[in-house]
Amino acid sequence: MFSQIKFFIQKLQSSKYIKKGRCKMCGACCRNILLFSDKNLPVMTEEQFEKIKEWDKHFRSFYISGKSETGALLFTCYALGDNNKCKLYLFRGLGCRQYPHKNTKFLINGGKMLEGCGFYFEPDKKFEEYLK
Ligand code: SF4
Ligand code: SF4
Structure with a gap:
């Protein structure tokens, strides 16, 4: 029981990532x-x-x-149009609307954004802050 509580507390305290940046409309994520x-x-x-x-x-x-x-x-x-714009922009699915999704496992394992993408993820705290 204690180990489950400890796991839950650690989970709550574990690193969180924040999405930053903006879309440059390069279309890379659609191809x-x-x-x-x-x-x-x-x-x-x-x-x-x-x-x-x-x-x-x-x-x-x-x-x-x-x-x-x-x-x-x-x-x-x-x-995807020749101009890198979505021809179904207003009707695009949820996955497209939320891209790039935060995937903590992917980020912790060194996963990177597509080259040229205007978005990036940063941990909400610096490593040293977790040691305090
Ligand atoms: S790869 Fe990034 S910058 Fe390019 S269209 Fe997709 S979300 Fe926008
Ligand atoms: S529907 Fe989604 S994947 Fe297809 S072009 Fe539009 S935004 Fe890109």
Whole structure:
């Protein structure tokens, strides 16, 4: 019981990140999209992509446009215009509206924003402040 309380207190006190900056409308986040299979793994092959499109029609909004360093496929959204603006801006989904999402695990593990993105995350406290 004590260890559960301790864990809960540590969780509350753990580092929090704050989103800063602004969108530069470069469109990079609409053309470097990772999609995930039902096993929560990134889609690596065309066959997997075909499968998830059958599973959920929302995946039909994307086309394969590249590969990441890890071999995962990268997708571009059909709604991205030549001017890097969203053609469905008013009707875009919640995921697009909230991008970039705060993902503490990703940030703690050294995850970085897309190159050129105008947003960045900073811890709410400096490391030294956590030692006090
Ligand atoms: S990558 Fe960042 S700056 Fe570029 S469009 Fe997406 S949110 Fe905006
Ligand atoms: S719907 Fe618009 S904002 Fe969302 S990924 Fe597509 S182009 Fe980008």
